[in-house]
Amino acid sequence: MNTKTMARAATVSALAAALALGAPLAASAHVRVNPDQAAAGSYATLTFKVPTESATASTVKLEVDLPTDTPFGSVSYQPVPGWSVEVMSSTLATPVTTDDGTVTEAPTKVIWTADAPTGGASAGIAPGEFQLFSVSAGPIPDTGHILLPAHQTYSDGSVVDWADAPAASGAEPENPAPVLYIDDAPPSDGAATPSTGGASVSAGPASGGDGSAVTQGSGVVAAADTTVPVMVAIASLVLAAIALVVAVVALTRRPRGGSRA
16 A cells, blocks of 8 residues: 555544544533433432533523423422523313322423623523533322423524434434433433432422422532543544554655655
8 A cells, every 4th residue: 555545544544533533422412311210209309411512602591391291299490600590380281180189280391591691701501511400300200201301592593402202213313302211211321320319319309399499419410421422532532543643654654756656
């Protein structure tokens, strides 16, 4: 193989490694909920991790839809500096019977809105950044799993709906909704974080269950949510470095005189 061919091969290898590096990181950049498991009857602190995927616009609003067929009895929130929050309640289309009686009204949506910028500071979640939004919800309904569709609004007016249900094949949909697994087992991809036995779930109502703000479980991020992409990224960087070395060696060994290939 001549030096030109070797250099080209090395360049292609470097580009492939770069693409491999970007792919897992982009795939992990979804709105997710942690923990993604909870015990029926418990009160859980659920943290939504919201990254800004746009390169030019900031995230300025997040809306999370709460279940209406198996509603939470109460939802309280943890304040986030620079954001206002509203928990909306609605009359249920179909009343739900629980151990405490018939429920006709329940929390159905939580809305976080970035405050107007002051003092030159930018509003919302800038490109390349993420934010954590936490709520305390319960009692957790006794069901298989519940979807928590999230709607992410950007400063340029675009909206991304993270509302797709899990595919029967197990493949991740294009815009997956955050899912809280209760009686069902979560996908066996290592990303599940059991909620029992951790600080994010309590047997009774969490502090702030009367609608006040809670501080329990703030800033919790599942390690498994980032471990796999980071490992793949490191391996991709190693491959890119090897490809670069091959390219440099090929170019330095190229003969200075004589016929050209």
